Amino acid sequence: MTSVLTETLMNRLSSTPVTAEGAGDDRPGPGNALPLLNEIQHALTRFVETGERTVIDLTSIPFAPADQQRLLEALGRGEVEATINALGPTRVWETAFPGVWLVDHRNTESARLILQVEVTDVPDILKAQPEDVADGMAALQERIAVLAQETGA
Amino acid sequence: MSDPMGFLLWTRGPMFVAAVSVFALGMALRLLEIFVLGRAPNYAEPRAGEWGPGLRTVLTRSLADSGTFRHAPFNVLVGWIWHIGFLIALLLFIPHIELIKSVLGLHWPGLRNPAVDAATVITVVALIAVLVHRLGHPVMQRISTLDDYLAWTVTFLPLVTGYIAYHRLVNPYPLALGMHILTAEIFLIVLPFTKLTHIFTAFIARWYNGAIFGRKGVES
Amino acid sequence: MAQPKTLGDSLRERGVSRRGFLKFCAATTSMMALPPTMVPTVAAALAKARRPSVIWLSFQECTGCTESLTRSFSPTVEDLIFDVISLDYHHTLQAASGEAAEKARSEAIRTNYGNYLVVVDGSLPGPDANPGFSTSAGVPNLQILNETVAGAKAVVCVGTCAAFGGLPAAAPNPTGAIPVHEVVKDKPLINISGCPPVPMVITGVLAQFLTFGKPPDLDQYNRPLAFFGQSIHDRCYRRPFYDKGLFAESFDDEGARKGWCLYRLGCKGPMTYNACATMKWNGGTSWPVEAGHGCLGCAEPSFWDAGSFYKALSVPTVPVGRTLAAAGAAGAAIGAAAAALARHRQRLASTEREPVRVEELEQKQ
Numbered sequence: 155m156t157s158v159l160t161e162t163l164m165n166r167l168s169s170t171p172v173t174a175e176g177a178g179d180d181r182p183g184p185g186n187a188l189p190l191l192n193e194i195q196h197a198l199t200r201f202v203e204t205g206e207r208t209v210i211d212l213t214s215i216p217f218a219p220a221d222q223q224r225l226l227e228a229l230g231r232g233e234v235e236a237t238i239n240a241l242g243p244t245r246v247w248e249t250a251f252p253g254v255w256l257v258d259h260r261n262t263e264s265a266r267l268i269l270q271v272e273v274t275d276v277p278d279i280l281k282a283q284p285e286d287v288a289d290g291m292a293a294l295q296e297r298i299a300v301l302a303q304e305t306g307a
Numbered sequence: 308m309s310d311p312m313g314f315l316l317w318t319r320g321p322m323f324v325a326a327v328s329v330f331a332l333g334m335a336l337r338l339l340e341i342f343v344l345g346r347a348p349n350y351a352e353p354r355a356g357e358w359g360p361g362l363r364t365v366l367t368r369s370l371a372d373s374g375t376f377r378h379a380p381f382n383v384l385v386g387w388i389w390h391i392g393f394l395i396a397l398l399l400f401i402p403h404i405e406l407i408k409s410v411l412g413l414h415w416p417g418l419r420n421p422a423v424d425a426a427t428v429i430t431v432v433a434l435i436a437v438l439v440h441r442l443g444h445p446v447m448q449r450i451s452t453l454d455d456y457l458a459w460t461v462t463f464l465p466l467v468t469g470y471i472a473y474h475r476l477v478n479p480y481p482l483a484l485g486m487h488i489l490t491a492e493i494f495l496i497v498l499p500f501t502k503l504t505h506i507f508t509a510f511i512a513r514w515y516n517g518a519i520f521g522r523k524g525v526e527s
Numbered sequence: 528m529a530q531p532k533t534l535g536d537s538l539r540e541r542g543v544s545r546r547g548f549l550k551f552c553a554a555t556t557s558m559m560a561l562p563p564t565m566v567p568t569v570a571a572a573l574a575k576a577r578r579p580s581v582i583w584l585s586f587q588e589c590t591g592c593t594e595s596l597t598r599s600f601s602p603t604v605e606d607l608i609f610d611v612i613s614l615d616y617h618h619t620l621q622a623a624s625g626e627a628a629e630k631a632r633s634e635a636i637r638t639n640y641g642n643y644l645v646v647v648d649g650s651l652p653g654p655d656a657n658p659g660f661s662t663s664a665g666v667p668n669l670q671i672l673n674e675t676v677a678g679a680k681a682v683v684c685v686g687t688c689a690a691f692g693g694l695p696a697a698a699p700n701p702t703g704a705i706p707v708h709e710v711v712k713d714k715p716l717i718n719i720s721g722c723p724p725v726p727m728v729i730t731g732v733l734a735q736f737l738t739f740g741k742p743p744d745l746d747q748y749n750r751p752l753a754f755f756g757q758s759i760h761d762r763c764y765r766r767p768f769y770d771k772g773l774f775a776e777s778f779d780d781e782g783a784r785k786g787w788c789l790y791r792l793g794c795k796g797p798m799t800y801n802a803c804a805t806m807k808w809n810g811g812t813s814w815p816v817e818a819g820h821g822c823l824g825c826a827e828p829s830f831w832d833a834g835s836f837y838k839a840l841s842v843p844t845v846p847v848g849r850t851l852a853a854a855g856a857a858g859a860a861i862g863a864a865a866a867a868l869a870r871h872r873q874r875l876a877s878t879e880r881e882p883v884r885v886e887e888l889e890q891k892q
Contacts, residue, residue, distance in 0.1 A: 319844045
């Protein structure tokens with residue numbers, strides 16, 4: 155299918171009025187947003203008092219369709235946003251509450267693998283890993299050697 | 308039959324057919340015995356009709372007369388409570404309505420689950436009270452037979468197992484549900500051969516009482 | 528012969544950074560339904576894990592389980608797991624065919640004796656059935672299974688057919704199909720039921736083997752508790768509607784559109800144990816109940832014979848109307864006959880009654 159055809163179809167699809175009678179925002183779902191926010195608050199308290207890092211895996215929690223969205227909206231956005239390209243894109247962003255981060259691991263097709271809340275100063279995945287640093291050192295030495303050779307220094 | 312799902316499917320399959328068949332056969336047998344045996348011919352002139360008073364009495368005897376009530380208030384009140392609770396749990400619980408719809412083709416609106424749950428708890432408590440009363444009352448002790456205790460047991464078990472299954476207190480669920488269905492099937496099988504036939508015969512007896520009084524021109 | 532590479536080495540060689548490896552471990556840990564605190568343990572184990580040989584046997588199956596697996600939506604993670612395992616034999620996926628394929632199987636068995644994983648999908652004709660119902664290269668399934676599991680480290684039965692008999696074993700079971708566990712009794716065996724199983728459950732179990740080298744905790748049907756320990760009913764997002772007694776009565780009615788409970792439309796969620804309600808399908812897109820259709824109970828034994836998919840769980844699996852009527856008629860006949868006999872005897876007794884006279888009575892005194 156050409157991309158023009160796909161685009162036309164997608165436009166048609168999105169302009170078709172489909173009424174899904176959701177029960178709205180006062181639907182009695184498992185209501186996981188509030189308990190999770192409480193858990194995050196406890197984790198943040200622990201981090202402040204002892205420096206302990208907490209990770210909460212949102213992917214393993216059964217959310218009613220609108221519930222996870224409600225949680226993410228409640229957490230909001232902060233000052234930091236980062237993208238990691240390793241085995242597909244991973245997006246990391248700080249929520250409106252410093253120290254509370256969201257880590258969104260996706261695969262090479264940008265489909266979500268896992269979504270985690272991480273309560274810490276900097277998420278582990280952003281830090282440079284010792285093995286990679288070691289590999290990088292070797293590569294840097296090689297690059298310097300090659301450049302030195304080229305400029306005849 | 309050796310695993311929970313096999314057990315559940317057995318209770319929902321061959322055992323159900325067997326239980327319902329025994330119930331139908333037994334109950335039809337008892338009822339036809341009663342009707343075909345009939346009554347001795349009454350050579351006195353009838354003073355009035357039978358059917359009107361008969362049917363009226365079926366309804367009016369639902370309320371105990373004041374003498375009975377004063378004499379045995381516990382039996383009357385608690386009896387009413389557990390009978391009504393039992394009927395609510397049996398006939399107004401939506402999964403049961405689905406069952407009846409599939410077998411008899413009849414259906415009606417049900418109550419919300421929490422209401423049926425509450426009715427079940429009240430019924431179970433009332434039934435325990437009834438048993439305690441039977442075991443403790445001197446007259447009841449003398450006149451109670453195996454039939455009485457058997458009838459109590461087969462009535463009590465489906466309510467308790469139903470509560471357990473609904474609240475998933477036993478795992479895995481197929482085992483819990485299978486137990487409930489099995490106890491209900493035992494109830495059905497035992498019914499025609501015990502005093503539980505009063506489900507039908509009580510109304511026949513009430514009609515009969517009203518009818519003979521009516522024939523004599525006497526209010527009943 | 529050189530030691531086979533570890534997973535850590537394989538990934539490094541492929542240019543996957545340590546960060547990428549940690550991402551892989553985080554996803555795998557989540558897939559195995561383990562808490563995030565286990566990631567370091569998983570990472571340490573995976574880095575050292577060696578490439579296990581896997582022999583995949585397909586018997587009486589529809590290939591849905593293989594399809595489910597290969598259509599997985601997180602190709603990075605599943606791909607890696609499958610790149611890492613050495614899939615030495617798989618009918619549908621392998622390039623070789625015929626004698627070359629069978630030779631690959633016997634080679635793998637010989638080389639890795641005692642250490643390879645056997646994965647089975649499909650049920651097989653039992654020892655009392657006609658073996659001709661299902662053969663491969665002219666060899667009956669039962670024989671292949673017995674030969675192949677002899678040197679296996681463990682057996683993983685993928686799909687309800689391999690785990691419980693599934694569709695071939697449904698009434699009247701014309702091929703005499705039996706599940707794998709009725710044949711394999713002396714090897715660690717894991718059942719991953721489902722028709723098909725949730726793909727991430729399959730890879731989660733394989734990841735478990737990769738990481739810890741042993742099966743996870745199992746329920747009484749040998750299914751991993753991590754994925755089969757909760758019923759659909761207990762994890763269903765529509766549960767509040769069940770608890771409140773709000774049910775859809777027919778498809779697309781008002782209740783259905785409001786997302787009410789599907790119990791009356793045949794949902795078998797209460798009796799079914801699987802991960803669909805949490806892990807969902809198609810990469811977490813949706814699952815049957817969310818799409819408006821009741822759960823079929825496909826991860827449970829005999830689900831094909833458990834009554835209509837569209838009749839409630841409380842409804843019996845067999846029609847009872849005729850039997851009921853017949854039993855009632857029989858009872859009525861017997862009752863009427865007994866009563867008629869009694870009346871007859873009564874009448875006879877009254878006609879044969881001899882009147883008693885006062886003199887006779889006085890004499891007796």
